[in-house]
Amino acid sequence: MKGMRLSLPLLFLALVGLGNAESDVSQFARDYAPYLRFDSKEGEGNLCFPHNAQEFFEARKSGDWSRKCNRDYDSVAGGSIPTYWHAMTCGYHLHIAYWNFYGYNEDCDCCSGERDAWWEFIVVKKNGWYTRIPGHYETFNTTHPVAYIGKSNHGTYHDDGGTGTCCYYEDFRNPGSPNKHMVTWDNLIELKQEDGEGWMADSNIDWWHGLKSPIFRDDWDLCGLVGCTGSSLQVCGTCGCHKSDIGDDPF
Incomplete structure (x- = not known):
């Protein structure tokens, strides 16, 4: 691994009442x-779409360490x-997290950001990390x-754009006319x-090249999520957090 950018999940607020039945949760997750x-370039070269985590896990356990x-x-x-x-x-309130796994992240500039295995997630709150309220996404x-989705390092954002650097919020994400998309509720x-x-x-981080899988991460506890703040000046760190709607308040 040459380097790792700051990764913050995208949090969406959805103003919908929470039902009482436990069986509602799976339906809410779909809804x-x-x-x-x-990005329009995703799928070209080493720019990768989401991957099946179970297939990746089985390959590593069988001794296949190829990209x-x-x-x-x-x-x-x-x-x-x-x-x-x-x-x-x-x-x-009900918090629902949606996780996508990527088998590989390409460099997000000339020489940093590359790594095998990467997790990104989005949280929806019904009734940090940067948060958008209803009507703002x-x-x-x-x-x-x-x-x-960022082109190289696969961060999740509420808008398109980016300048193509490793700074948070600056990974290219320009869908263009190809309109490549993923309907996550289909699977x-x-x-x-x-x-x-x-x-x-399985808590073994070796399968994920040093990363903890979702269940074993600190941010598995969705009740402890908070927003984040940042400057609009485009520098690295948490500058992208200036687009958060709730500052550093609890989610």
Whole structure:
């Protein structure tokens, strides 16, 4: 790994009442799953679409340590690649996190940001990290937040643009006419240690090249998420947080 950029999840607020039945949660997860939009260059060279985490895990366990870069847009558009989710009730609100796994991140400038294995996630709050309130982000079919995916390091953002550097918020994300996208609710898999996919309960960070998988990360606790603040001056660090709607308040 040459370097690692600052990674902050994108948090969306959705003003919808929370039902009482536990069975509602899976339906809520489908109803508010994000619609992902990719840069027009994604899938070219070493610019990778989301990957199947179980396939990556099995390859590493079998001794295959080759680079895993998903360049197949059809696997994303056709619903073959899963998005992973988990939910927590925090007070009177339901928080739902949606995780995507990438087998490889390309350099985000001349010489940094490259690594194998990467996780990104989006959180929707119903009733940090940078947060957008209703009316301040796009939706697809009314309820699904639209998230733009960085071309090289795969950060998630509420808008397109970027200047093409490793600074937070500056990874290119320009969908253009190809309009490459992912309907995440076509393939949602719940994250759980018991009765989940094999990788979910395995805490060995070697399979993920030194990263903890979602269940073992500190930000697994969705009730502890907060916003973030930052300067509009385009420098690295948390400058992108100036677009957060809630400052550094709790999510």
